[in-house]
Amino acid sequence: MRPNPRGIGIRLGLLAALLCGAAPAAPWPDNTKLSGNAFLPPGLLKLQGDVNNSPITLWLDKGRALWTDSSTGPSCQNCHGPAESLKKSAASFPRLAAKGQSLIDLEDQIVTCSARTGRLNARAEDDEVLALSAVLHEAARGQPIDVQAPPGQAAPWQAHLSHGAQLFTTRRGRINLACVHCHEQNVGRQMRADVVSPGNPTGFPIYRMSWQRLGTLERRLRACYSGVQAVLPAVGAPDLRDLELYLKVRANGMPLDGPSIRR
C-alpha cells in the first residue's frame, strides 16, 4: 500500500510542535528511591511519628516484652542480646535458608526461632511474630538495606532474583498489569484516591488502615495480587519470596524506616 503523503505531513507537523514547544514535565518524580512515607498524608505521618498515639506502639510494647520473656524456653535476649545487635541482620533479609535452596524472610526466621523457644505453631501473620518483627525493624531504623548474594551460593540466589525480576515485569490478573506498570512507569500519578509510590519495601511491617492491624510485606504483595484481580498465591509461596528479594535488591542502600503506617 502506498503511504499517504498527507498523513505523513500531519505527523511531521505534530513532531515539530512537540520539539519546539516546552517539553511537558514528567508526571512522576525524578527520584524513584523514595520511601512510602513520602506519599503519606500529613495526618498519618504525624500519627506515625507520635509514639504515644500510634497503634504500632501496641505491637512494639508486646514485642519488647516478648524479647526478654523466657517463660516457655530461652528468650530472644538469651541468644541474641539486645534487639539492636541484630540491626544489620534485619536489613539483610530475605536470605537463602541455612539448609536447602529456599528463600526465607525475617518473619520466617522469627517463626523458626519461635519453635526453638517453645512457641510452636507460630505463623508469619501472628501478633507475636509481627510484634518481634516490629521491634527488630525499629532497632534497624536508618540501617541501609543490604541484600547480597551469599558467598559460595551465588547461583541459586541469582536464580531467585531473576525469577523475582521476571514476576515484577509479568502482566497478571483480569486488570492485566505488571508491577512495573504502576511502580516504575507511573510513580507519582494519582490512582483513584492514592498516589502511586515506587514500591520500595523500606517501611515494613506496616499498620495498614484497611487491615486495622500490622502486616508483613508478604501480605502487602498478596493485596497487590488481589488488586489486579489475579489468582492469589498461597501464604508463604516461593513466588512471593522471590518478588520480595527482587524488591529488596532494587532498594539496596535505602535506609529502613519501619514499622510504619499506611492507608
Next chain:
Amino acid sequence: MATNIPSRLTFAGAIRPGNTIEARWIVGHPMETGFRIDDAGQRILRNVITQVRVLLNGKLILELEPGTGMSANPYLTFPVTVPLTGGSVRVEWLDDAGQRGSVQQLLLLEP
C-alpha cells in the same frame, strides 16, 4: 477474666493543679463486629468493647458504650482537669467475651 490485651494511657500538657490536660487511651482490641465470616464459612462471634469507664481518683468522670461502629484498636482522647493534689486516672473496659482490663496512670504534679 484475665486478658493479655495491651493498652496505654498517656497525658499531653502540663500536669499542674487546675490545668486541663488531654488524656489519650489506646487499646489493642480486635473489635470483631459479628458480621464477618471466617475461611470455613462460620460466623465470627461479635466481640466489641461494650463499656468503658474512666475514673479520676476513684470518681467516675466518663462512661461510654462503644459499639460495632468503632474500628479495631480503639483510640480515645478526653480532657482531665488536674486535681489540686494530683492523683491518678484509671480506665476500665469490658467486652462481649467477658474480658476486662484496666490501665492506670499517676498524675505526677510538675514542680
